[in-house]
Amino acid sequence: MKMFRGKKVLGAIAFAAALFSSTAIMSTALSSSAMAWTLEEAAQPYKGTSIKAIFLDRPGYAAAIKLLPEFEKKTGIKVNYEIVPYENSRERQVLDFTGGGEIDVVLTDVVWIGEFAGNGWLEPVKTFTDDAKLADPKLKLDGFFPILLESFGTWGDEVYGLPFDNYSGLLYYNKCTLQQAGFDKPPATWDELLNVYGPKLTDQANRKYAFALQSRRGETQSADSFMRVLWPFGGSLLDDKFKSNLNSKESQAGLKFRQDLMKIMPPGIVDYDHAEAVNALAQGNVAMITEWSAFYSTLADPTKSRITDCLAVATEPAGPAGLKPALGGFSLGVNAQSSDAKKAAAWLFIQWVTSEEMAKPYVEAGGVSGRTTIYKDADIQKRYPFVQPMVASWDGGVPDFRPRFAEWPELSEVIAEWGTRMMLGNVSIEDGAKSIGAKVEEVLGQAGYYKGDKPLRK
Amino acid sequence: MAVATAGGTVPAASHTKPKRLVSAWHLVGLLAIFLFAVFPFYWMVATSLKTQAEALASPPIWVFTPRLDNYFEVLFNRDVLSSLTNSIIIAVSTTILAVGLGTPAAYALARFEFKSKEELWFWFITNRMLSPIVVALPIFLMARTLNLIDTHIVLILVYLTFNLPIVVWICTDQFRGVPKDLDEAARLAGASRFTIFWRIALPLAMPGVAVSAIFSFIFSWNELLYALVLTRNVARTAPVAATSFMSGYDLPWGEIMATGTLIVLPVIVFALIVSKHLVQGLTMGAVK
Amino acid sequence: MSSGTQPDGSGKPRVFPTLWNNGRAAFAFLAPAVVALAMIGIFPTVFALVNSFRRYNLAKPRDPTPFIGFDNYLTVFNDASFWGALGRTFTFLITVVPIQLALGLIIALLLHKPGLSGFKLLARLSLVIPLATAPAVAGLIGRLVFNRDFGVANAVLALVNAGPVEWLGDTTNAFIAVALMDIWQWTPFCALVLLAGLTMVPNEVEEAARLETRSRWQIVRYVQLPFLLPSITVILILRTADILKMFDTVFTMTRGGPGAATELVSVYIQRVGFRVFDQGVASAQAILLLILTIILARLYIKFVYREI
Structure with a gap:
């Protein structure tokens, strides 16, 4: 599904237009150096360079693709992208890193940062920020939500990527259905969702269900389903010593809660991926879902959703341990194995697409920016109802919602397998948790965490 | 009755x-x-x-x-056209290679007497039953070292693991059906061994060669596992393209099925051409 | 054509013993194919064998890859998921193959029965379609047909007031759905192989039997079956090998899910090798599968090529 953009030559007019934007920061830049830093000038040596990016089939990437021509016109850098299914995207990139490949702009899921950075596959951002020719004085790393930069982009104390496609778990609901059932606000707690809202909104005979929790085997099961029910109940995957915490009272309570949810969810929920869950709400078959903020644009799109007038958004319900919403998202980083020219070109692209200046166009094109300032914009707040709950979630989220160490993908496979089997009732919650725990400890033991070889970093 | x-x-x-x-x-x-x-x-x-x-x-x-x-969407916007082209290049090349290497071997197995012929023959058939995953793991590592990932040549070579057995088996059968007398007469007339094979035995065995070639083509065209592991986008084959639509976010069923149809239709035509020999091809001559 | 059995020196007196008893000439003809197959078959297998004794994870390029003896094999023996996948593969085998044989036999008998030659031709040609369909595409079709909401399987069930069935989201049903796709794809193969067997029954024998008894079953059982035994053996062994290899259909249809409900052994090994990237353990699993395959191939030779 690769698509190539035609080579575009920068125009003098675009150059001039760029000069007149954000004058306040410009003046400081002007005072510190004789000439202001401009993207056009910085890109001059890399004109004609083409770089390769890995994108997903999600709104945030469609938004970036819409903006691409502007970048290509300004810089003369050609950005080729390949859209891969999320489930194949880590595989695809790891094979590329280990087999020698052509990816320059690396897409790092929050849970891969430990693996990608730890293996030296990502170039530290410092390489570029130290280079006055490449670093935009307006870069402002502290302009990102701290939790996003920390979680998606940082490993150890080193920054490797800039937050690009940013998610918080949110509660999307059909306010018309809720009103008909006599609820004028969404459930505040998970318990309420199950016991108060659940029975009233579920009508099995007509195949209407209160809730859908996407649980398909894969990262969807481990991140969206399994981990989502641990944290709010005070549970977690690992304890402080990196031993399994799944058989603790709190973790078990969360997992048991998930089994109880099955009563108010469509049958076959273990085969629901994001597409199915979002579609179930969009078609009016399900009253509530907890999904990533990025799916707002799909749900609000009248060609894909029948409930645009009834769509409402809130933070995820709280559990006994408080509000612990799912955290997810992707940073863009530079492949450490790319040539210097491609590295520079890739950096210029990443810096541009995640910049404060591009935040508004990016959001308007359907993306979710990781910049704080954009969400203070009253106009944006009004037009995008998901903004407020999302910002609230990011202000109080768990940075290591899922451990981000290199072993996560392997653990995720284990959790995905046993988690779905638990839901299907093929194995009891307790035994399933034990099986996962044993395997998790085996993997982490082999990795050397218990011998003190490795810092306990997640 | x-x-x-x-x-x-x-x-x-x-x-x-x-x-x-x-x-x-x-x-x-x-x-x-x-x-x-x-x-x-x-x-x-x-x-x-x-x-x-x-x-x-x-x-x-x-x-x-x-x-x-x-169809327009997948062929031109989703780049299935280049995947189909890759599939044709790979399937045709590997078939030619398999026939080129396999027919002389089949001829030797049908005609000559030598030690461990049975063992050799057994080894060929084992390859027919081998799970691709067994070979895919090491082949991936080797291709990586040799910088052959995402190239046509690596699939062309790997597909020989199942194509050579097909050609060898169907053609061995076919050669045995060609009377030896002709070969021997030609030998008396002073023809070289290769000339006998090339000018006499091979033309007479053509039906079997054609059937095995078509089967090699079909198997290569349909293959997924090796292609999934060994290609990325330059050499991506059509079946891999068909699976790449499953993004988990949006499933464009019309496009997926259009790609499927483009993959299956040519094979059905080929299979209908050899439908008489279908059984022989699939069982490698065990039943006729 | 000749008998189709394994190559042997027929008892015919040789006109030119030296012409065919020439090892060097045989070698010249065989060498290219043997070298090629050795390069892409044996060499990688040896490499896999070596890797199966090493700790080797592709996703951990900075870790050493020491030889660890039989540790990987021990891991495999203690891996419930691997044995689960292998067991599932055999369950799949004993589920689909008898059905394919039975349906195949019925189809073969219908195609063998005299009369209606035009319709018979049409039916026989239509059998080519499932066989020619790429297994990967068959899986995609399966995912569409068995969709819970807009799949045609549930629509057909609705006609008889049944369903809707949750096909791919339920452990048992997903297994059945994959099995149904496999039955669609491979029953024609069984039918055609059995049909070939039926045509070997001499006409006179069949006619004579029909005068003896009017029971269709008696004819099948005592007259036709003995001629079908070789075909059935071929089907059993090839289907066994194909199901051990089965990957494409499952990968595109369910990816082994839900849970591990449809995770057959080749799908599982692919997961370990290319998602967990544990080349050591995956190689050990692959070697075990290879051994199983060789045993089966030996059976193939013994029953099919020796005794027919």
Whole structure:
């Protein structure tokens, strides 16, 4: 599904237009150096360079693709992208890193940062920020939500990527259905969702269900389903010593809660991926879902959703341990194995697409920016109802919602397998948790965490 | 079963059914076979001609205005055209290579006497039964070292693991059917061994060679696992392209089925051409 | 054509013993194919064998890859998921193959029965379609047909007031759905192989039997079956090998899910090798599978090529 953009030559007019934007920061830049830093000038040596990016089939990437021509016109850098299914995207990139490949702009899921950075596959951002020719004085790393930069982009104390496609778990609901059932606000707690809202909104005979929790085997099961029910109940995957915490009272309570949810969810929920869950709400078959903020644009799109007038958004319900919403998202980083020219070109692209200046166009094109300032914009707040709950979630989220160490993908496979089997009732919650725990400890033991070889970093 | 007589029904035994009824059941059975075999294929083609809304309609729509939009979309915007081109290049090359290497070997197995012939022969057939995953792991590592990932050549070579056995087996059979006398007469006339093989035995064995070539082509064209592991986008084959639509976010069923149809249709044509030899090709000559 | 059995020196007196008893000439003809197959078959297998004794994870390029003896094999023996996948593969085998054989036999008998030649031709040609369909595409078709909401399987069930069935989201049903796709794809193969067997029954024998008995079953059982035994053996062994290899259909249809409900052994090994990237353990699993395959191939030779 690769698509190539035609080579575009920068125009003098675009150059001039760029000069007149954000004058306040410009003046400081002007005072510190004789000439202001401009993207056009910085890109001059890399004109004609083409770089390769890995994108997903999600709104945030469609938004970036819409903006691409502007970048290509300004810089003369050609950005080729390949859209891969999320489930194949880590595989695809790891094979590329280990087999020698052509990816320059690396897409790092929050849970891969430990693996990608730890293996030296990502170039530290410092390489570029130290280079006055490449670093935009307006870069402002502290302009990102701290939790996003920390979680998606940082490993150890080193920054490797800039937050690009940013998610918080949110509660999307059909306010018309809720009103008909006599609820004028969404459930505040998970318990309420199950016991108060659940029975009233579920009508099995007509195949209407209160809730859908996407649980398909894969990262969807481990991140969206399994981990989502641990944290709010005070549970977690690992304890402080990196031993399994799944058989603790709190973790078990969360997992048991998930089994109880099955009563108010469509049958076959273990085969629901994001597409199915979002579609179930969009078609009016399900009253509530907890999904990533990025799916707002799909749900609000009248060609894909029948409930645009009834769509409402809130933070995820709280559990006994408080509000612990799912955290997810992707940073863009530079492949450490790319040539210097491609590295520079890739950096210029990443810096541009995640910049404060591009935040508004990016959001308007359907993306979710990781910049704080954009969400203070009253106009944006009004037009995008998901903004407020999302910002609230990011202000109080768990940075290591899922451990981000290199072993996560392997653990995720284990959790995905046993988690779905638990839901299907093929194995009891307790035994399933034990099986996962044993395997998790085996993997982490082999990795050397218990011998003190490795810092306990997640 | 009724004994066929000119009169139509057989009155003799009490449990004998009238012939017309038997024929009716026979006809129903044959039509059931036809429906069973064709329906899933029909459903794929029908879906490929629907819009996304029609494809997702519940209950499914049976009558609709067919559109070719999905085909234009996948061929030109989704780049399935280049995947199909890759598939053709790879399948044709590996077939030529398999026939080029396999027919002399088949000739030798059919004609010559030598030690461990059985073992050699056994080894060929084992490859037919080998799970690709066994070879895919090390081949991936080797291809990586040799910088052959995402190239046509690596698939062309790897596909020999199943194509060579096909060619060797079908052609060994075929060569055995060619009388030795011709070879021996030619030898008396002073022809070299290679000339005998090339000018006499091979032309006579052509039907078998053609069948094995078509089977090699079909198997290579349909293969997924190796292609999934060994290609990325430059050498990506059509079956891999078909799976790449499954993004978990949006499933464009019309486009997926259009790609499926583009993959399957040429093979059906080929398979119909060799339908008489289908069994022989699939069992490698064990049953004829 | 000849008998189709394994190559042997027929008892015919040789006109030119030196012409065919020449090892060097045979070698010249065989060498290219043997070298090629050795390069892409044996060499990688040896490499896999070596890797199966090493700790080797592709996703951990900075870790050493020491030889660890039989540790990987021990891991495999203690891996419930691997044995689960292998067991599932055999369950799949004993589920689909008898059905394919039975349906195949019925189809073959219908195609063998005299009369209605036009319809018979049509039915026989239609059998080519499932066989020619790429297994990967068959899986995609399966995912569409068995969709819970807009799949045609549930629509057909609705006609008889049954369903809707949750096909791919339920452990048992997903297994059945994959099995149904496999039955669609491979029953024609069984039918055609059995049909070939039926045509070997001499006409006179069949006619004579029909005069003896009117029971269709008696004819099948005592007259036709003995001629079908070789075909059935071929089907059993090839289907066994194909199901051990089965990957494409499952990968595109369910990816082994839900849970591990449809995770057959080749799908599982692919997951370990290319998602967990544990080349050591995956190689050990692959070697075990290879051994199983060789045993089966030996059986193939013994029953099919020796005794027919």
